Structure formats: structure tokens, C-alpha cells
Amino acid sequence: MHVRIEHTITLCYQQAGTLNLRELSKQLKLSQTTVSRALNGYPEVNEATRKRVTEAAEKYQYRPNVRAQTLATGKSKSVGHVIPLSKQSELVNMVFSDFMAGAGLVYAEHGYTMTLSIVRDDDELDAYSAFAERGAVDGVIVQGPTCDDPRIARLLRLNIPFVVHGRASGIETPYAWLDVNNHRAIKAATQSLIDLGHRRIGLINGREQMDFALRRRAGYEAALADAGIPADPALTRSGDMSEPNGYTAACEVLAYQNPPTAFVASSIVIALGVKRAIEEHGLTIGKDVSVICFDDDISYLPNAGRTPQFTAMRSSVHAAGARCATLLLERIKTPGAPPSSELWEAEFVQGASTGPGPHA
Amino acid sequence: MHVRIEHTITLCYQQAGTLNLRELSKQLKLSQTTVSRALNGYPEVNEATRKRVTEAAEKYQYRPNVRAQTLATGKSKSVGHVIPLSKQSELVNMVFSDFMAGAGLVYAEHGYTMTLSIVRDDDELDAYSAFAERGAVDGVIVQGPTCDDPRIARLLRLNIPFVVHGRASGIETPYAWLDVNNHRAIKAATQSLIDLGHRRIGLINGREQMDFALRRRAGYEAALADAGIPADPALTRSGDMSEPNGYTAACEVLAYQNPPTAFVASSIVIALGVKRAIEEHGLTIGKDVSVICFDDDISYLPNAGRTPQFTAMRSSVHAAGARCATLLLERIKTPGAPPSSELWEAEFVQGASTGPGPHA
DNA sequence: TTGAAAGCGATACCAG
DNA sequence: CTGGTATCGCTTTCAA
Numbered sequence A, B: 001m002h003v004r005i006e007h008t009i010t011l012c013y014q015q016a017g018t019l020n021l022r023e024l025s026k027q028l029k030l031s032q033t034t035v036s037r038a039l040n041g042y043p044e045v046n047e048a049t050r051k052r053v054t055e056a057a058e059k060y061q062y063r064p065n066v067r068a069q070t071l072a073t074g075k076s077k078s079v080g081h082v083i084p085l086s087k088q089s090e091l092v093n094m095v096f097s098d099f100m101a102g103a104g105l106v107y108a109e110h111g112y113t114m115t116l117s118i119v120r121d122d123d124e125l126d127a128y129s130a131f132a133e134r135g136a137v138d139g140v141i142v143q144g145p146t147c148d149d150p151r152i153a154r155l156l157r158l159n160i161p162f163v164v165h166g167r168a169s170g171i172e173t174p175y176a177w178l179d180v181n182n183h184r185a186i187k188a189a190t191q192s193l194i195d196l197g198h199r200r201i202g203l204i205n206g207r208e209q210m211d212f213a214l215r216r217r218a219g220y221e222a223a224l225a226d227a228g229i230p231a232d233p234a235l236t237r238s239g240d241m242s243e244p245n246g247y248t249a250a251c252e253v254l255a256y257q258n259p260p261t262a263f264v265a266s267s268i269v270i271a272l273g274v275k276r277a278i279e280e281h282g283l284t285i286g287k288d289v290s291v292i293c294f295d296d297d298i299s300y301l302p303n304a305g306r307t308p309q310f311t312a313m314r315s316s317v318h319a320a321g322a323r324c325a326t327l328l329l330e331r332i333k334t335p336g337a338p339p340s341s342e343l344w345e346a347e348f349v350q351g352a353s354t355g356p357g358p359h360a
Numbered sequence C: 001t002t003g004a005a006a007g008c009g010a011t012a013c014c015a016g
Numbered sequence D: 001c002t003g004g005t006a007t008c009g010c011t012t013t014c015a016a
Helices: A021-028 A032-039 A047-059 A066-073 A092-109 A121-133 A150-158 A182-195 A211-226 A243-254 A268-280 A298-303 A308-333 B021-028 B032-039 B047-059 B066-073 B092-109 B121-133 B150-158 B182-195 B211-226 B243-254 B268-280 B298-303 B308-333
Strands: A078-084 A113-119 A139-143 A162-165 A176-180 A201-205 A236-238 A262-265 A290-293 A342-344 B078-084 B113-119 B139-143 B162-165 B176-180 B201-205 B236-238 B262-265 B290-293 B342-344
Touching: A021 A032, A021 A047, A032 A047, A066 B066, A078 A092, A078 A121, A078 A308, A092 A113, A092 A139, A092 A308, A092 B092, A092 B113, A113 A121, A113 B092, A121 A139, A121 A150, A139 A150, A139 A308, A150 A162, A162 A308, A176 A182, A176 A308, A182 A201, A182 A211, A182 A262, A182 A290, A201 A211, A201 A243, A201 A268, A211 A236, A236 A243, A243 A262, A243 A268, A262 A268, A268 A290, A308 A342, B021 B032, B021 B047, B032 B047, B078 B092, B078 B121, B078 B308, B092 B113, B092 B139, B092 B308, B113 B121, B121 B139, B121 B150, B139 B150, B139 B308, B150 B162, B162 B308, B176 B182, B176 B308, B182 B201, B182 B211, B182 B262, B182 B290, B201 B211, B201 B243, B201 B268, B211 B236, B236 B243, B243 B262, B243 B268, B262 B268, B268 B290, B308 B342
Parallel strands: A078 A113, A078 A139, A139 A162, A162 A176, A176 A342, A201 A236, A201 A262, A262 A290, B078 B113, B078 B139, B139 B162, B162 B176, B176 B342, B201 B236, B201 B262, B262 B290
Antiparallel strands: A113 B113
């Protein structure tokens, strides 16, 4: 096994392809201006000239220097994402990665790059400032907002284009966001359990500093209220989006004197823990206890979570990333425009199966 | 599903705190040169002046423009990572993300940023070229090399600093890499099964275009050879690092007339599938069939993979990312230096328990 | 120890 | 349609 390195007649004086606009224009006996215009597709340039220029550019392997371009244009053609270390764990990752993959593709299509800042949690705010103040990026994305998220206030003050994936209740100033209708999704999920006859329904939620978690709780409570069922605080827990947390939370709730006959889980990893808790209590899912989950249907979980619903969620996160990127690029290109926002409905929740009701 | 779009009006003033070096130096009645030198810690500047400068910079919230800085210095102070979409799935993600988190922190500590290019698989090579030719980054990282990886040949030709996580057998020209000793780890794992008395041992490997997979197979075969056990091709499979692939591969092997009494799995996700296959065949892990896995001990897997070993693997990937980043920054700073490489031993494999031997 | 001036490599305005 | 020239904001010789 060996490598064949291909040599062609390309002689390298300096670094290969390191000629710049001036040298190229000298070769062509044209001004830098004209060459630049020809390459950038300006309409006023003669088509014959343009052809000559593009061919020469190709022949000499001319590559415009991005550093010079960004200085001259005042735009870095890049978008910043800040990732605090603590979010860099567990399945949350998947959501993060899928979102970024969706966004990254859109950036690439528009000639933008993605600049990542991975920081310790304490440095998160400063990372946004660094991005903005030094002109390192043209815009930024905010993921996973909390209630009253300080990042949003900061970014508004910095006056840099940004789009939030999610919303932060408590912030009055308008800003661009894209969110899924958490309230409605969880209300519908809870409602479907109520329709099966359940009246004692547990909620294992994410950390309720997170805005989405608050909205999910509100949806859960709204469904109970509509059905005239009093909310019992003993049946609800909030904590990390992790399997262990789902487990311990569900155990606590199941240990209650009057345990629930059904659970609403705020994520697939939480549902995994809930499932383990239920099984360890000698109960059977879909018979003794029903579980419904925002991301997915727990009944498929043994198969490593590769269910159609899970795939749907992942691709919808991917789509959200792409859409946020598009919104951001629009904002970058038309700085004056009022922020536009979108609320998506979580269609994939609809088909989740929960097993029979409590009296089946 | 419908979308609600909200419109509001925002007023934009000038960016706050956008004064530049010239204005700052004017305020100070000093030259730009001196101010620049003072801020960048050059020794020749008077300490009194420096103090005056830094205080003014603080007062006026001066932030040097990175775009100008990179043009003037010729360094972008950023490192490129290219992520092809196909690798953006499943648990591979975790390895990717952990690695990048480790690297990203190191970059941040050294004032570098990380530039990501998420591309469709076909565009991967060009993404590296784009990074290098246009001076967008000072160096790049290569993850998951295949045998004879074309990216490495390309990067060598582009003459840009880079570090490979893993190695590509077949490439003669020296380059910097950091790898884990796959051969030795899998050989030890196989050996431990042999020590338990197994003589028919299956191997469910990753895709054998990947260099690490080739090395793992070699390690497996070496252990068999040492024990005088003939290798039976019917007992080995290679494919995606995924649960479904582990499942189908294990099923095929188990359907063999003379099925194995033990498996070596090349990753934790594959092991998950192998486990499912074994259970569906009515066999018991650790009793009828032993399984050992590169990343982890399968006996813990029901608990969503959150085992000490798994954590150890994740943190070792994190460390690898950090180390690669460090190696790369060194290469960037001393361009002439010969490439240095590191081979790490996979210590965490040693303690994996596999259950009793075949005759227990 | 400080400053004037020449880059860095593009873009973009204003003439012609 | 094409060209001269200022500009972007900082770094870095070279002189003083």
C-alpha cells in the first residue's frame, strides 16, 4: 500500500496559486478594478473581457484572499455559534448537531462559513460580545434560550443581527426567533392521555429555567385545567434532559402514595429513564402505566431510539437549523428590516401511541 | 401547520463603541504605532504610556477589528474543521462533538477560533482546498481517515499545516497525526476472550475503508494467530458503526452452522445491536455468549451507555481533540518543524468484563 | 521611546 | 465599458 503523488507541470515558485489580484491584472494588462468586476459578475463589464479574465483566473488558479475581501467589504461572511461546554453532553448533542448541520449547509450554499466558539459556561456572554464587537462575524445564532435570557439583551445592545432558536419570555424588545409550539404540543399530548381516561398524569420536564420547559409545563397544566383536573405538584418534576434524571424523577413520583397512571415526558432521554423506573417498579408500560413523550414514542425505545418519529424529530431540528440560518442571512442582508419570527407546529407528536388507558 | 409571522419596527443607531485605532490614538495624542504597540505588549513602549493607553482603550471600549488584523498579519487565527454530512449521524456524533469540544477549548485559550465547514460528502475535498487557498484558516484538522485518505494527499500538496486524528496507512510522506493503538486494544480484547476459553470468536467491525477498522481487524487476527486459531471469515462482518448494522451482522454470523461463542464489537453502538441479536436468538449474554467491545462493556448497556468506561472513552476523545489542537497550533507557529505524531494506548479496555467463558 | 509611512489584497467611487 | 485612486483598520519596517 503506497501513495501516488501526482506531479504535473505546475511549477511552484511561491505557494501554489498565490498570485493576487494585482499580478493577475498585470498579466491581463487590465486594471484591478476591471478584473475584480469581471470576477464578481458586475454587469458593466464587456463579455469578451470577462471571458478573458475568467479564463486567466482559471489558468493561474487565482483565489481571492478572503482576509482582504472581508476587510474591504466590511463583512466577514460568517455566522457565529457559541456552544457552552455544559450543553456539550448527552443526547442534547444530537439536537445541537442536527441544528448546526442544517444551518451549516445553508451557510455553505450562500458562501458563508460558520465560526464556532466553544467556551466554558461562564464565558458564554463574553463570547457573543467578542464575536460582535470585533467584527468577527456578521450575525449569530442563539440556541436554547432561558426565560429572560441575558444573551438576548446583550445582543440587542450590541446591535448585531441574530436569530434565536426558541423564545425567551420576559423579553419585550422584538427580536427574530423560530420556535416550535411547545405549549400546544404538550397540551395535545396531555389531552390524549386524558382522552384515554387518565386523571393522574405525571410530568417529567426539562429544567424550568429553560423557556421551552416553562411552555411545556403551561401546556400540560392547560390540558388538565380544560378537563377540570386539579394539578398535583407531587406528580411533576423538572431537571436535566437525561436518562438518569428521568429515572430518579419518575421513581420519586411513583413512590407517591397515589402514583400516576400516565406520564408526559419532555424528551426522549427522559422517557428512557421513566421507562426504566416503571419497569423496576414491576409495572408494564402501555398496560399499567402509559407514557407519552414529546420527541418520540417510548414503546420503540429499546431499538436505540431509531424510530420514524425520532427520525422525524431529528429532521425537523435539521430543518429548524436551516430555517434559522436563512432568517439570519436575510437579516444580515437587509439590516433595517423588522425582525420576523416563526412558530412551527409539532406535527410528529400527533401519532404517538401510548398504549391503552388506565382501565383497559 | 401554519406559521405566524410577527412584524415590528426597530430603530438602528450606529454600533456602540465602534471607534478604531486612529480615533483612539487621536484622543491620546499618540501615533497609531505606539498605541498598537502598547496594546500588543511590545517591550519597547514606556510603561507610563502603556498605562495611559490601556486605560483609554478600556474607557472607550476599544476593540481591534479582527478583519483588519488578519489582513495585516497574514494570519487568520482560526482553525478549520470540515464535517461531511454523512458523519453527522448517530453516536459518531458524540465522538465528533467531544473531539471538537476538546479542540475548541484549546483554540479559545490561544485566541484562535474554529471555522466549521459542513458539506455534502462529495464536496469534502474542495472544502479543504477552499479553506487553504483563500487563506481562510491557518490550519486544519482531519478526522476519521480512510486507508490512503485523499484528503491527506491534498493537504500535503496545499502545503497547509494540519493534524490527523487517526492515521492513513499507505501514505508515505510524513505528516502529523494522533492515534489510539487500535491494533493493540483489539488484540488484547480478543486475547482476553481466548483466555476465557473461547475459540470461535466473531468480529463485528466498522467499515473497513476506515483505517482504524483495518487496524482493529489486524489486531483481532493477530490474537487468533498467536493462539493458533484459524481465522474464519464467516465469523467477521464489517459495516456502519450503528445499532442496526450490529444487529443484522450479528444475526448473519449467529445463523452460521457453527456460530461463535463470543464477539468482539468495534464500538458501543455495534455492541448494542449485537446484544439485541443475541437476545433475540434466545441466548444470554455472559452465559451463552460473551461480548467484548472496544468502547465499553456491553453488560452495562441497558443503562443508556452511561458507564464509567463510556465516560472514560468520551473524555479520552475530548483529550485527543485538545491534544490535536495543541499539536496543530504548534505546527502553525513553527511552520518549518518536522511533523510530530503520537500513539496513545487504550487503557480503558483492560478492565472490561465479559462474563464467564464458553464452558462455564 | 515614539512616529511617519508603506504595506496587506481586495472593493468601490468618480472620471473619462 | 475601463481605469486611477482612496479606503478598510491594523501591523510593521525604518528613521528620528
